[in-house]
Amino acid sequence: MNAAMARLEFRRGRVLVGGLMLVVILYAGVIAAFYPTMRDNSSLIDQYLNLMPKGFMAAFGMTGSLSDPGIFFTTYIGSFLWPVAAAMAGIVLATRPVAADLDRGYLELTLATPTSRVRLLGWAIVGQLIALGVLVVVMIGAVLVGGWLVNAGFDAALFLRAIPVEVAFGAAIAGPATLLSVVTLSRGRSAGIVAGALIAMYLIRIVVGVEPSLDWLGRLSLFQYADVRGALTAGSFPIGDTLVLAGIGAITWVAALALFRRRDLAA
């Protein structure tokens, strides 16, 4: 039974995850290939960037030189590619097992079997976590491989530290999306709420970057906790921030399981 559910989750997620893998490989690989240009012309590029409003640069993670691998990765991957990919994967995969399957009439088929609701949703959550993990590993791998091909000199050990942070960031999107799909039983509503919240949190991050006195506001933004600059630059691992992100994912997933166990499916 468990093997069957795992197989089906893999089968159902493979197109989305495969497509996103292709995107992150291409994007991360190509961006990584640009790094030597940034590194070798750092003074020129830094002069150019200094002409930009510092607040906006900070808002997008550019608080130092782009020749720094941590700043470079955060600017082009951590603050841009991964939030988009994680939001797509997280929202689509998280809203499928309950809301979308209820809407398409598939949920009734599986719920009418002796398999418990917790097990059905639990396997879907495992599938989400694996998908997010695979995407992050592939993304970091693409950066490293792209960098290796052009002799970028990335420190693989430092980059691997970003993996748990980025996976936790994806979990912090997928968990609430799963919970909302159980609460609303509507894929559109739950996806819309999560997407809207992510956009709001992204804007908060920009506002905080522009106006440092509003730093407290940044705590409301997931992006604040997904900052891997320290890990990539100094080798310090953001344990607290990672736990916050993972905690949001874990708590909302558990809440979704508990609620789904007794959820009246009157949409």
Add this chain to the structure above:
Amino acid sequence: MTDVIRTTGLTKRYGARRGVEEVDIAVAEGEVFGFLGPNGAGKTTTLRCLLGFLRPTEGRAEIFGFDCWTRAPQVHRHVSYLPSDPGYLGELTAAEQLTHLAALRGLPATTWRRLAERLELDPTVQIRRLSRGNRQKVGVVAAFMGEAPLLIMDEPTTGLDPLMQREFLSLVAEAKSAGRTVFLSSHNLPEVERSCDRVAIIRDGRVIEVSPVQDLVGSHWRSINLVLAAAAPVGTFDLPNVRIISGDARDVHLMVLGDINPILDRIAALDVHDIGISTPDIEDVFLRFYDPAGRSSPEEAAEQSIASAGPGR
């Protein structure tokens, strides 16, 4: 005989919207039970309460003594379910989908093969490429595979061609002879007539009739249209259960209540050019028993129903 299904005052409301009201049904072990009603009457809501998908607003539903809401997993061990419009995963082949459903029920992976062959279902085709009828076959195979003692099916023959409908009725008969209980929601009266022991009729969320199917069929008004070569002798159609609705000497429209054999004996003695016999559909049954327009007599309701459809239906 023990009751496999029992609902007591089962009520489900969707906010202010009516679902079902105070549904009381008892289905005995080994019985084939029809649940009849037009679209929107509350059939599917009742089924969803039975399967523990919906929490009753009031009352309760039990299957094999287990409360359908609080003990749903136990209920599901005894039930095989065919929804009215199952949304299979289009990207899977029928074989993959059936194998997966078999696994969820703890059945061997190939448990569906014999049934698929019997229903002439090609399991290698992706479900999204199957016709409506073939998708329905997937559901029928899924419902009948395994040995669940209770089969709950919602509009099971929708989209099946007449041959497959007949095969479906054979499967129901075999399930019955194997001692399994079948709960069949339908608005297809002939299908219910042929397969069910008893029926419940639901309208506007309330069960308005529960009776053996023979009682329901026996009290049917049938419409007979005759085209005769010559006028029938006076008194030919004078039988207690026959009423002449219209007709001149050679073109006769009769209504027959219950047993049709006596009038057929009389007709057999005539020189008949053409004959048409039609049975009422479920709407006619409703009109006969519970005419919303307030016609008090069942005959009036049936006459109007038949007349509105015109001869030759």
